[in-house]
Amino acid sequence: MSDARLLETFLDLVRIDSPTGAESQVAEYCARQLKAAGCTVRFDDSAEQTGADVGNIIAHLEGSEVLRTLVLSAHMDCVDPCAGVEPVVEGGLVRSAGDTVLGGDDKAGIAAIIESIHRLAESGSHHGPVRVVLTVSEETGLQGAKALDHSVLDGGDLCLVLDADGEPGGIVIGAPTHYTFAAMFMGTTAHAGVSPEKGTSAISMAAKAICAFPQGRLDDETTANVGTISGGTATNVIPGSVLVTGECRSLDAARVELLRSGMEQAMNEAARAEGGRVTVTWTREYEGFRFDQGDPVVDLVSAACVDVGLVPRTFNTGGGSDGSIFASRIPTLVLSCGMSEVHSTSEQIKIADLESLTALMGAVIARMAK
Ligand SMILES: [Zn+2]
Structure with a gap:
C-alpha cells in the first residue's frame, strides 16, 4: 500500500510544472503532504531575494523524545524543458513521454522525503525530530539555499541532501570550493585601418591571459574553465573592452586559493604587457566540504x-x-x-530505487534514534 502511495506521490509531483522561479504550485502540494504527515510547515521569506513566486519550505516533525535531529532536503525546481511532464510507467521504470525532462531531479528526493515522514508518523516508532527544507531555484545557482536563513539548520545533527544521480547507496563525501570570476579587460579603441598605433586591443590582452593559465582538469581535485568571452564592436575598430568570465574549483581549499591568485596574476600581467588594465571580480559561490571514510556521519549513513x-x-x-x-x-x-540521465529528455528512474531511497531514510532515522 505504502509503495503505491510513494509512486503516486512521485507521479503527482512530476506532473506539476515547477520551472525555476515558479515553484509555488509544487510547493503547495508538498506543504499539504507534509502537513498531512504531521509536520508543522511554513514558507520562509526568501522569495524577496530569489525572485521566485514562493519561498523555501521549512517543515518540522516533532521527535517522540529528545534524540538527535535529522535535516532532510531536496529542491523543488526543474531544468527546462519541464512544462507539461507526462510520466510513463513501464517495465519498473518511470520516464517522460520524451519531450521533456522527467523531473526526478529532484522530485525523487522530495517523494522519498514525504513518504518517509508519512511512514515514520504511522509506525509509532521512537524517533528524533526531523526537519525538512525544500528549496526553490537550485538549478540557477543554489539561490533558494543561499537565501535561506541558515539558523533553521541549527540544532541539527546531520543534513542529508537528496540530490545526486546514480543508484541509492551513493554518498557524496567531498565537494569543491567554487569561485567564479568576471574580468573586464580595458584597452583603447582606435580605427583599425587609419590609426592602429593609437589603439590597445583588449581582445589581445584577454587572449594572452587565457593562454597563460591552465584549464580543464588540473588534478584529481581541481578544475578551471573560461566560460564566456564577449567584447569588441566591429572589424575595423580596435576593441577597447572585453569581458571574460570563468571559474575554478578544488576539493582542496588551499589549492583553489593558489589557483585563483595565479589566474588573477596572469590576467594582470597580460593586461600590463599590452599596455592596458583589467579589473577582476571574484565570487565565492560556495565552500567545499570533505569527510573521511571513518567519519561518524559517513559510518551512520553507510550502516x-x-x-x-x-x-x-x-x-x-x-x-x-x-x-x-x-x-x-x-x-x-x-x-x-x-535518477539517471538527468537534465535530458531521456531522464528516468527505477521504481525500486525510489523505494530503496525511501527505506534508506527510514533506516537513517532509526539509527539516529539509537
Ligand atoms: Zn538537482
Whole structure:
C-alpha cells in the first residue's frame, strides 16, 4: 500500500510544472503532504531575494523524545524543458513521454522525503525530530539555499541532501570550493585601418591571459574553465573592452586559493604587457566540504544503507548542490537518488530505487534514534 502511495506521490509531483522561479504550485502540494504527515510547515521569506513566486519550505516533525535531529532536503525546481511532464510507467521504470525532462531531479528526493515522514508518523516508532527544507531555484545557482536563513539548520545533527544521480547507496563525501570570476579587460579603441598605433586591443590582452593559465582538469581535485568571452564592436575598430568570465574549483581549499591568485596574476600581467588594465571580480559561490571514510556521519549513513540491502559507495563530486551551501553550518552529505540521465529528455528512474531511497531514510532515522 505504502509503495503505491510513494509512486503516486512521485507521479503527482512530476506532473506539476515547477520551472525555476515558479515553484509555488509544487510547493503547495508538498506543504499539504507534509502537513498531512504531521509536520508543522511554513514558507520562509526568501522569495524577496530569489525572485521566485514562493519561498523555501521549512517543515518540522516533532521527535517522540529528545534524540538527535535529522535535516532532510531536496529542491523543488526543474531544468527546462519541464512544462507539461507526462510520466510513463513501464517495465519498473518511470520516464517522460520524451519531450521533456522527467523531473526526478529532484522530485525523487522530495517523494522519498514525504513518504518517509508519512511512514515514520504511522509506525509509532521512537524517533528524533526531523526537519525538512525544500528549496526553490537550485538549478540557477543554489539561490533558494543561499537565501535561506541558515539558523533553521541549527540544532541539527546531520543534513542529508537528496540530490545526486546514480543508484541509492551513493554518498557524496567531498565537494569543491567554487569561485567564479568576471574580468573586464580595458584597452583603447582606435580605427583599425587609419590609426592602429593609437589603439590597445583588449581582445589581445584577454587572449594572452587565457593562454597563460591552465584549464580543464588540473588534478584529481581541481578544475578551471573560461566560460564566456564577449567584447569588441566591429572589424575595423580596435576593441577597447572585453569581458571574460570563468571559474575554478578544488576539493582542496588551499589549492583553489593558489589557483585563483595565479589566474588573477596572469590576467594582470597580460593586461600590463599590452599596455592596458583589467579589473577582476571574484565570487565565492560556495565552500567545499570533505569527510573521511571513518567519519561518524559517513559510518551512520553507510550502516543504514546496509540495513536496507544497499551497497554504500562513497565518492567526491566536482559539482555543487544545496549541500554545498548547508555544509558550512551542519554536517551534510549528498545522497544518490536513483535518477539517471538527468537534465535530458531521456531522464528516468527505477521504481525500486525510489523505494530503496525511501527505506534508506527510514533506516537513517532509526539509527539516529539509537
Ligand atoms: Zn538537482
